[in-house]
Amino acid sequence: MSESLTLDQLNQIMADADLLKSKEEIEVALDQLAGGITERLSSSMPVVYSIMNGGLIFAGKLLPLLSFPLEVGYMHATRYRGETQGQTELQWQALPSCPMDGRTVLILDDIFDEGNTLAEVVEACKAQGAKEVITAVLINKVHDRKNTDLQVDFCGLDVEDRFVFGYGMDYRGYWRNAEGIFAVKGL
Ligand SMILES: O=P(O)(O)OC[C@H]1O[C@H](OP(=O)(O)OP(=O)(O)O)[C@H](O)[C@@H]1O
Numbered sequence: 001m002s003e004s005l006t007l008d009q010l011n012q013i014m015a016d017a018d019l020l021k022s023k024e025e026i027e028v029a030l031d032q033l034a035g036g037i038t039e040r041l042s043s044s045m046p047v048v049y050s051i052m053n054g055g056l057i058f059a060g061k062l063l064p065l066l067s068f069p070l071e072v073g074y075m076h077a078t079r080y081r082g083e084t085q086g087q088t089e090l091q092w093q094a095l096p097s098c099p100m101d102g103r104t105v106l107i108l109d110d111i112f113d114e115g116n117t118l119a120e121v122v123e124a125c126k127a128q129g130a131k132e133v134i135t136a137v138l139i140n141k142v143h144d145r146k147n148t149d150l151q152v153d154f155c156g157l158d159v160e161d162r163f164v165f166g167y168g169m170d171y172r173g174y175w176r177n178a179e180g181i182f183a184v185k186g187l
């Protein structure tokens with residue numbers, strides 16, 4: 001586990017960070033995602049799961065843009081655990097909170113990076129009897145290190161291969177609340 005950061009260090013991280021996607025760009029992407037998801041799922045009565053913690057803001061912004069009947073659940077799975085490198089093993093901190101047997105399931109997550117998290121979550125939903133599992137992410141990180149063949153169904157924005165934070169994504173536990181997507185200086 002890394003040493004904890006001070007207030008000054010955390011403020012410096014933000015001051016030095018590069019803005020990759022503005023609030024305005026993200027809002028346009030959210031509208032487009034909502035349109036596509038509505039077209040595909042408005043007759044499915046899906047259960048929508050956000051993967052905590054990172055999926056929290058994405059889900060909070062996207063769900064009010066979906067005007068069809070759906071249920072909301074959550075699950076908490078973490079691979080990075082406050083670090084900037086992912087562990088091999090996904091740690092489940094809360095299993096899916098509502099039954100998905102025979103249901104259309106929509107999974108929301110903030111970022112599709114190496115892909116292990118989403119791939120394992122999709123498998124878990126199928127193992128629990130989901131009829132179909134649709135995936136949506138706010139951000140896809142562009143590189144050639146994907147560890148899965150999973151094709152994400154809906155993706156908001158591509159970002160370059162840097163460690164990013166904001167809009168739900170943390171830098172060592174902090175700055176999930178940043179209103180934009182930022183890259184840490186030097187990472
Ligand atoms: O595609 P991958 O390389 O697997 O990475 C993507 C995952 O990493 C982050 O979660 P993290 O493990 O940091 O937990 P958190 O959501 O609590 O921040 C993010 O929220 C995704 O779920």
Ligand SMILES: Nc1nc2[nH]cnc2c(=O)[nH]1
Pocket residue numbers: 080111113114162163164165169170171
């Ligand atoms: N906060 C954050 N979490 C991630 N999980 C996988 N990639 C990233 C990233 O770039 N930033």
